[in-house]
């Protein structure tokens with residue numbers, strides 16, 4: 001299995017080589033040369049597997065340059081009952097009207113980013129050890145991604161993490177979750193600025209090729225292909241748990257921002273998994289819903305991106321969307337290059353000619369949810385199923401409900417636990433979300449972080465002093 005770029009300008013490379021890179025050299029994203037296929041018999045033979053063994057089966061189709069026994073050990077370490085609190089790893093819980101919740105938030109940071117990051121931590125450590133190399137991961141976070149990365153990389157030999165966060169602009173819970181880590185290889189840097197400014201510093205340093213090469217700078221952002229591959233696994237797991245025999249169809253509903261989670265669903269479907277519909281749910285930042293409704297993709301400026309009560313979906317430029325468009329235009333890299341050229345020049349592109357295929361060929365449908373919808377949905381799910389869901393998952397349930405079909409299970413991906421967004425729960429139900437076991441004292445633990453000015457020079461100096469290798 002080799003990987004090529006969506007823009008056609010990269011020589012085919014094996015998994016381990018694209019693992020440590022961000023964008024392809026031509027500005028595109030790495031995708032498999034051909035999507036591996038899984039037949040019905042093979043799928044049935046996976047029914048009884050525990051999650052880590054299923055993960056090894058699915059990932060072995062994408063990772064052909066790491067020995068199978070090694071991959072088994074990596075997935076066993078990534079998806080253990082100790083890390084995910086139960087043998088299930090990803091529990092399936094019934095709601096009502098044919099809907100169920102696929103629980104992707106049982107990991108250490110209580111959000112679905114852990115599903116991919118835990119594997120990434122294992123595979124990074126393995127590949128770096130094999131190559132005798134070190135890596136300095138530089139990122140910026142407004143919450144979920146940074147903490148998932150830190151919990152996955154803590155204590156890993158050869159990896160040092162520099163995570164920028166906006167000083168004083170995260171919830172007390174999120175801040176405590178990141179800053180309480182005392183591991184020597186984790187550097188929390190609170191910059192005196194907003195998230196976008198922190199992100200700009202990361203971009204500036206990553207674009208400084210001499211600095212990037214000298215300090216082996218790497219990224220764990222959502223365009224990393226290994227994250228997508230690891231996410232494909234839970235679509236297979238969900239299908240196997242919701243069906244009893246070959247060919248039965250299941251739909252999935254996905255609260256979406258960067259298009260990373262639902263892209264993994266699209267890949268699973270392309271591999272032959274019997275997925276009927278992929279239901280894309282957005283919040284008020286509905287650029288993706290607009291695309292599936294009109295065929296026009298028109299990302300918005302930061303100033304037109306609303307701060308909502310499902311903040312991890314407050315994204316208006318979906319970085320993984322290019323991988324789906326690559327498939328949509330028949331894997332024609334020159335067409336993708338032209339579309340992104342247009343995007344840079346006029347701010348949108350129009351694929352409305354292909355609109356009839358969005359659902360008939362790819363199974364995609366989409367809908368939008370609002371703050372009011374979230375509150376109502378949190379209350380309804382509590383009343384009807386006795387289950388407390390977080391605001392992002394509520395966006396998923398709200399949109400999923402409009403696409404349920406008789407006889408076809410609708411699995412809504414639970415992307416975070418309510419404890420992370422307790423203020424919204426308070427608003428919906430008049431009481432806060434319960435604190436999960438083990439998190440009672442989180443906000444009183446000692447915190448380790450460094451406050452720095454929000455400028456490139458300060459961050460460069462800090463990395464120079466603390467980098468590994």
Ligand SMILES: *Cc1c(COP(=O)(O)O)cnc(C)c1O
Nearest residue numbers: 256257258259260261312415416
């Ligand atoms: C990251 C995130 C999302 C959005 O996922 P994408 O892969 O960016 O589409 C949704 N909900 C939560 C809680 C998240 O952390």
